[in-house]
Amino acid sequence: SQQGEEDPQALSIQEGENATMNCSYKTSINNLQWYRQNSGRGLVHLILIRSNEREKHSGRLRVTLDTSKKSSSLLITASRAADTASYFCATAEIQGAQKLVFGQGTRLTINP
Amino acid sequence: EAGVVQSPRYKIIEKKQPVAFWCNPISGHNTLYWYRQNLGQGPELLIRYENEEAVDDSQLPKDRFSAERLKGVDSTLKIQPAELGDSAVYLCASSFQPQGTQYFGPGTRLLVL
Numbered sequence: 001s002q003q004g005e006e007d008p009q010a011l012s013i014q015e016g017e018n019a020t021m022n023c024s025y026k027t028s029i030n031n032l033q034w035y036r037q038n039s040g041r042g043l044v045h046l047i048l049i050r051s052n053e054r055e056k057h058s059g060r061l062r063v064t065l066d067t068s069k070k071s072s073s074l075l076i077t078a079s080r081a082a083d084t085a086s087y088f089c090a091t092a093e094i095q096g097a098q099k100l101v102f103g104q105g106t107r108l109t110i111n112p
Numbered sequence: 113e114a115g116v117v118q119s120p121r122y123k124i125i126e127k128k129q130p131v132a133f134w135c136n137p138i139s140g141h142n143t144l145y146w147y148r149q150n151l152g153q154g155p156e157l158l159i160r161y162e163n164e165e166a167v168d169d170s171q172l173p174k175d176r177f178s179a180e181r182l183k184g185v186d187s188t189l190k191i192q193p194a195e196l197g198d199s200a201v202y203l204c205a206s207s208f209q210p211q212g213t214q215y216f217g218p219g220t221r222l223l224v225l
Contacts, residue, residue: 041218102154
């Protein structure tokens, strides 16, 4: 079963614009992670935000977490063609098995 | 440092045939995961190992799937017999901690005809 739901499912923007993807989840979490997957490749870890954190930055990435709304957002600023990929959120649940549960992903296309 | 290694990268088999996938995790990572990823979907966990112990195999279809991680290092995932619905990408990942950052291999793309 997949807990995280990404929104939108697909996003197409022009190079240089900012891209925002959202993730909603259902249960209490220890942390939330974002991963990127280029076509035909494995997933690459981007950023981890803990449940007691509200915002985190890494280069052109900005992640927010609102535990009261059970939601997170990933912002990519000044997008580049190389950012074209699928982006997944993954939640580390407090209850139950100690594992990550991945959402269905957002397919991001950056048009040159 | 080498990342997670998987082989083969691609496999095409006929239904009812067996197939096996191999994974070598990052050195020092005690936790190893096998995921299945269907087209357009996120990865779904099949089994998680802590060292050589399978601590979560609740999503593994045990009638046809099996896995092992002898000596707590590399691992194999087997399907016997394969069905058409098993066509997917099988991803292996490893991590230092169960809920920490996971490092993924490139995956094995399986096509069952």
